[in-house]
Amino acid sequence: MPSTYSSPAPRPEILIARALGACFGVRRAVSMVEAAAAGATSPITMLGPLVHNPAAQAALESVGVRSAQRLGSIDEGTVVFSAHGVTPQVRLEAATRALRVLDTTCPFVTKVHSAAKRLVSEGYQLVLVGDKDHSEVRGICGAVDDCVTVIATVDEAEHVPLANKVGVVSQTTQRAADFGAIVGRLSSRVRELKVINTICGATDSLQDAARELARKVDLVIVIGGEQSANTRRLVETCRDEGAEAHRVETADDVQPEWIRAFKRIGITAGASTPDDQIEAVVAKVNGGTLPDGFHIERPAD
Numbered sequence: 208m209p210s211t212y213s214s215p216a217p218r219p220e221i222l223i224a225r226a227l228g229a230c231f232g233v234r235r236a237v238s239m240v241e242a243a244a245a246g247a248t249s250p251i252t253m254l255g256p257l258v259h260n261p262a263a264q265a266a267l268e269s270v271g272v273r274s275a276q277r278l279g280s281i282d283e284g285t286v287v288f289s290a291h292g293v294t295p296q297v298r299l300e301a302a303t304r305a306l307r308v309l310d311t312t313c314p315f316v317t318k319v320h321s322a323a324k325r326l327v328s329e330g331y332q333l334v335l336v337g338d339k340d341h342s343e344v345r346g347i348c349g350a351v352d353d354c355v356t357v358i359a360t361v362d363e364a365e366h367v368p369l370a371n372k373v374g375v376v377s378q379t380t381q382r383a384a385d386f387g388a389i390v391g392r393l394s395s396r397v398r399e400l401k402v403i404n405t406i407c408g409a410t411d412s413l414q415d416a417a418r419e420l421a422r423k424v425d426l427v428i429v430i431g432g433e434q435s436a437n438t439r440r441l442v443e444t445c446r447d448e449g450a451e452a453h454r455v456e457t458a459d460d461v462q463p464e465w466i467r468a469f470k471r472i473g474i475t476a477g478a479s480t481p482d483d484q485i486e487a488v489v490a491k492v493n494g495g496t497l498p499d500g501f502h503i504e505r506p507a508d
Contacts (some may be wrong), residue, residue, distance in 0.1 A: 220470060227474070239309060239506055296349055333374050361389055371398040380437040425453070426450065427453075432479060449474070
């Protein structure tokens with residue numbers, strides 16, 4: 208009886224976003240902690256997630272860096288402030304506990320703190336466009352002693368009580384289109400509006416690249432942690448362009464039916480995503496190996 212042969216299913220064409228993966232602030236924070244851990248003679252403890260990616264956290268813990276959710280549980284050594292920043296109250300408490308501090312706050316987040324304080328000092332009602340529960344937003348609010356109104360949607364911009372004189376800043380990872388729509392609504396409600404666009408360049412770069420990618424493919428796989436705000440917005444951006452989009456954290460999250468069902472698959476990654484996670488997902492979609500010529504182009508700062 209003659210043997211039968213089934214040809215393997217064709218692999219999808221893979222398109223990689225022209226900018227993806229870890230931004231300057233994340234790379235800087237991770238490098239700072241790795242360098243400190245290499246020469247540490249006393250405990251180094253991250254206060255909350257350094258960045259919003261479990262794999263990046265686990266990699267640091269594997270070289271001896273500890274994690275803690277409360278400053279009160281850190282009794283000795285060095286406390287690491289995350290790339291998202293902390294409140295002045297946390298800084299004060301660390302000083303009173305005689306802890307050494309490794310401050311990895313992203314410089315672009317520090318600029319938001321400065322802009323927010325300047326607007327408050329100039330007499331503006333401060334409006335912050337951002338996610339209320341995000342650590343970056345909590346740090347910004349603390350920088351101005353919570354003299355701030357946090358909103359996230361155009362509907363909130365429509366109904367929030369406003370003074371005649373309003374100043375606006377943004378969480379660094381907001382979408383430019385959403386920020387613009389909110390500012391537009393605020394502008395129709397106040398006499399004087401001062402806007403400082405504090406969305407960072409890497410956020411714009413990642414979102415622009417994701418938007419272009421989504422227009423060329425049927426499915427976009429977005430690699431990033433569940434708690435990553437910028438990763439979530441990449442998914443939203445791709446879906447707005449009409450592509451199906453799914454977030455994955457590891458290659459194990461890639462569903463085989465996606466590879467079988469779609470002829471053109473795009474891949475991008477959030478600003479906290481390590482290179483090895485990206486490479487593993489791309490290899491999974493490509494049948495186990497990286498495509499010829501594959502490389503990761505960093506987002507512009």
